Amino acid sequence: MKSRLASLVLLIAAIVVLALLPALVNNYWLRIATGALMWAGLACSWNMLGGYAGYINFGQSAFFGLGAYTSALLMGDPLGLPFFATIPAGIVVTAIFAIIIGAPTLRLRGAYFAIATWAFAEVLTQFVNVVGFTGGIGGLNLPPFLDERFFYFTMFAAAVLTYLVTWALFERSRFGLKVKALRDHEPAAExxxxxxxxxxLQTFVLSAVTASVFGSIFAYWVTFINPKSVFGGDITDQMVVMVLLGGLGSLWGPAIGGVGLFVINRLLWMNWGDTAFYIAILGAAIVLVVLFxxxxxxxxxxxxxxxxxxxxxxxxDKLVGNGEGGHS
Amino acid sequence: MSQTVQAVANDGMRPSGGSILVVRDLYRYFGGIKAANGVNLDVGRREIAGLIGPNGSGKSTLFSLVAGTVKPDRGQIRFDGHEIAGMSAHRIARLGLARTFQIPAMFDNMTVTENLLAGAAQGHWQGAHERAAETLGLLKLVHVADNRASDLSGGQQKLLEFGRVIMRQASLILLDEVTAGVHPNIRKIILEAIARLRERGISFLIIEHDMEMVRNVCDRIIVMDSGRVVTSGSFNDIVRNSEVMQTYLGRPQ
Incomplete structure (x- = not known):
């Protein structure tokens, strides 16, 4: 009971600090904080399916990109929709794709789903590269809106909402019990x-649309997107490592991993102007986590x-089809 | 008319009017292995039926066929008035069928209490927390309520799996060697719980190798061999039938 009170106090303190942050730091650090919140949210979105249900998704960047491109296309000519109207549109588009990918493959063992999500992300990237309306390799510009505080608070709200939904659904409801039960023993859950x-499928769709929301905000924030910047496989890789490092299937693990690794990434960039070493850190983190x-x-x-x-x-187990993980 | 039907019926059957489970001419081959080779059997309401037979006689396959984890090649399975052959496992479960697995099927990363709650998550949520607390008491698991299931002993895992079945509020419970390899104290707890559940009107079909347990809890014994029901009757009937004893006990376990 005491530790529960302590964590509640800690949580409220963290939210207060985050809410006051724009008054405490300059725009440079505010941008880093905005990015950290985004990665905490993205890692959480990957953890919904990967951690709570045990299904490894190697194509989560596809949904981040779908949100980003939906917002970019709808905000640009000829529609020029307001930003907040494009977020629900991104959610709908993403949900449709997630159902198309997930419905046939989530019945099979995890490896098929992992391959299907990876292939989907690759296909979508190439598609966006070659068709005209997405701007191809050249990408798309969004109407510039240069208010760092707006993006900080928008990202902050999205991250808080993401963790709130995750807590309520996966940690405090019977839906979460069902998800964790099927992760641990699928035939017994049946x-x-x-x-x-x-x-x-419900978990996958929720995970996908969450990534899509962050994609929408990201696109508007950076005002320019191309296939590599929002569909890149390294975006998924980072989410996976952040979750593994922070704690697979835990509520706060993705936040720890997401903020931690993103801040390390930025510090490397500040000190050396290059993040090649960051990739080595990601690789080492995976090895160390898996082993120890x-x-x-x-x-x-x-x-x-x-x-x-x-x-x-x-x-x-689900990935390789061992034990009780899969069933026919 | 019904008298005639009964007279020609296979030995595993009873009058089907009072039966919660009716299996007729059920077949399932795995390659050349005839795991179910025309199974006929009934389980009456409030009955505790014991299923015995040598290893490989098709008992566990029959459980999987009834529970929907394996689809039959052909044949009928009627459960509580519903034709369930070929139906998905979760739909059969929602009709009121619960089962345990031969190897305890734990939700490893969840606590003991969460395991119990998961048993009630689909359709029996009303009062689930109270019933979980009750079940913890009934099965003497209160002291490990917040432990992870994977950290329990083998016997405690059997208890927990049994507890999860209780949480389901089923009308028919299939138990697959639920007391095999457990301490006598734990066995006693399970046997008492079975007796209590029967009083509430729940039927059981129990796979069991322990003849002492079969004698103590089962109203009727059904003997399987080579994917078929060979005979059924009271414990004494079965023991007196030397041919059956040959079938059942004459082979290495």
């Missing part, structure tokens, strides 16, 4: 009357015996 195919820290940084604060099963075990 035997409890849980429609695992449907619950997985399967529950991530968040797992350090939870008491559990060393031999306990981990969420990572379950996700790997």
């Amino acid at each position: 035997a409890m009357g849980i429609n695992t195919a449907l619950v997985k 820290l399967p529950n991530g940084i968040a797992g350090l604060f939870a008491k559990r015996p060393a031999e306990s099963a981990t969420v990572l075990d379950k996700a790997v």
Whole structure:
């Protein structure tokens, strides 16, 4: 009870500091904070399916890109829609694609889903590269709006909403019980009357549309997007490493990993003007986490015996079709 | 008329009017293995039916066929008035069927309490927290309520899986060797719980290798061999039938 009160106080303090941040730091650091909030939100979106349901998605950047491109296209000529009207449009477009990709593949074992999401992201990137209305490799410009505070607060609101929804749905509701049950033992979850195919699809759609919302905000913020900047595979890679480092299947793990790695990325850039070394850090982080820290940084604060099963075990089982993970 | 039907019926059957589960001419081959080779059996309402037979006789396959995890090649399965052959596992479960697995099927990363709640998450949510607390008490798991399921002992995992089945509020429960390899204390807890549930009107079909357990809890024994029901009857009937004993006990376990 005491620790619960302590974490509540900590949470409120963090929100107050974040809300006051624009008054405390200059625009340079505010931009970094905006980016950190975005990555915390994106990592959380990947964790919804990867951590809570155990299904590894290697194409999450596709949904980030769909949100970004939907906003860019709708805000540009000839429609010129207001920014906030384009977010729901991005959500709808993304949800449709997520259902098309997820409905057939989430019934199979995790490897098929992982390959399908990766292939989808690749196909979409090439599609956007070659067709005319997306601007091809040249990308798209959005109407510039140069108010750092606006983007900070918009990203802040999106991140808070993302974590609030994740907490309410996955940590505090029976929907979360169903998702975690199918992650840990799919046939047993079915035997409890849980429609695992449907619950997985719902989780996937929620995960995808969350990434799409951040894509919309990102596009407006940076005012220029191209296929590489919003569909790039490295965007997915970063989300995966952030979640693994922070703690797969935990509420705060993605926030820790997302903020931590993004800030490291920016510090490297500030000091060397180059982030090539960042890729090496990502690789090392994956190896170290898999070997020594399967529950991530968040797992350090939870008491559990060393031999306990981990969420990572379950996700790997689903990927390779081991044990009870998949069923025909 | 119905008398005639009964007279010619296979040994696993009872009058189907009072049956919660009716299986007729059920077939399922895995390649050349005839796991279900024309199974006929009934389970009466409030009945505790024991399913025995040598390893590989098709008991667990029959469970999977009834629960919907394996689809039959042909045949009928009627559960509580619904034709369920070929139906998906979660739809059959929602009709009121619950099962345990031969190897305890834990939700490893969830706590004991969460495991129980997950049993009620689909369709039985009303009062689930109270029932979970009750079940923890009934199965003497209160002291490990906040432990992760993967950290429990083997016997405790069997108890927890049984508890999750209780949370489902099913009308028919399939138990697959639920007391195999558990401490006598835990076995006693499970047996008492089964008796209590039967009083509430729940039927059981139990796969069991322990003849002592079969004798103590089952109203009727159904004997399977080579994918078929060979015979059924009271424990004494079965024991007196030397041919059955040969079938069941004459092979290495």
